[in-house]
Amino acid sequence: MLNLGAAVIGGGWFAFRFLHVARVIEDTPTSRVRSAAQGYVELEGRARPLAGTTNLAPLTQRDCVWWRYRVQHRSESRTRGGRREAWRTVASGRSGQPFLIDDGTGECIVQPADAEVLAAESTAWYGATPWPAGMPGTTARGAPGRDYRYFEERIHVHEQVYALGGFRSVSGTGDGVTEDAVRALLAEWKQDQEVLKHRFDRDRDGSVSLEEWEKARAEARLTVERQRAERPAADVLHVLGHPDNGQLFLLATFKAAHLARRYRRRAYLAFAGFFAAVYALGWLMQGLLQNA
Secondary structure, three states: OHHHHHHHHHHHHHHHHHHHHHHHHHHOOEOOHHHOOOEEEEEEEEEEEOOOOOOEOOOOOOEOOEEEEEEEEEEEEEEOOEEEEEEEEEEEEEOOOOEEEEOOOOEEEEOOOOOEEEOOEEEEEEEOOOOOOOOOOOOOOOOOOOOEEEEEEEEOOOOEEEEEEEEEEEOOOOHHHHHHHHHHHHHHHOOOHHHHHHHHOOOOOOOOOHHHHHHHHHHHHHHHHHHHHHOOOOOOEEEEEOOOOOOOOEEEOOOHHHHHHHHHHHHHHHHHHHHHHHHHHHHHHHHHHHHO
8 A cells, every 4th residue: 555655646746747847848948058048048059078078988988978877787586486587776877077068159068967868879788797898789688698787878979969957157257356356456556655645545644544445445446347348358158057946957869849748758657657556546445444
């Protein structure tokens, strides 16, 4: 009965969750990197590695921008009905290295940590060691060398990627940089005390008071901001990562329409499991009440 109760709760939760994801994908318009608003956006573009970086998938050593792997070990146990085979995961991992999405209007750095990822490219094969000794291959069932099973998923360079997440643009002109420049300019002015007093000692008492020093600080800030405005604008970096408000963060190598249909199918299957579990639980409870 506990298992049926868990099936009812889990089936209902997954059904509504998958349906919600499908609606988010369908209702979120695709943005362009160059003109995307700050916040929750949908992007599509070609995957590329960041300049000077490489990312090799651990099991196959294939060049890619993202990977996920799992190694399982086979164990057998005797039961009344015979021998029972089970697979236990002994090693797993996923890539957290940032990569780029290029949609033709600009580039966006993707930080894939904590993202839900659906990759079309995957490889599965068997071997005799906890870590694959060679490239993927298959072994006939029952033959030696099938004690371990390897799974690996990858997003390859130049593969089309769909992304849904939190978008922000950053540059080298933040407040921290401005304050550092203001402090440096004030330190430079303090090197010549006579000039400093001439400029900011308004009451001519021979020293710069706290009020006069605040005016000097304000003048230094205006000077820094004026100098920065006269320089060429710094490059803006666009970054996509996990949304701050807990919304869905999704990366996939499928089109948006295909993803929506995929999640809707998952929702229908979860609903079917939910109703089946509800029916079985009701039938079981009815039997218990009749026998009571």
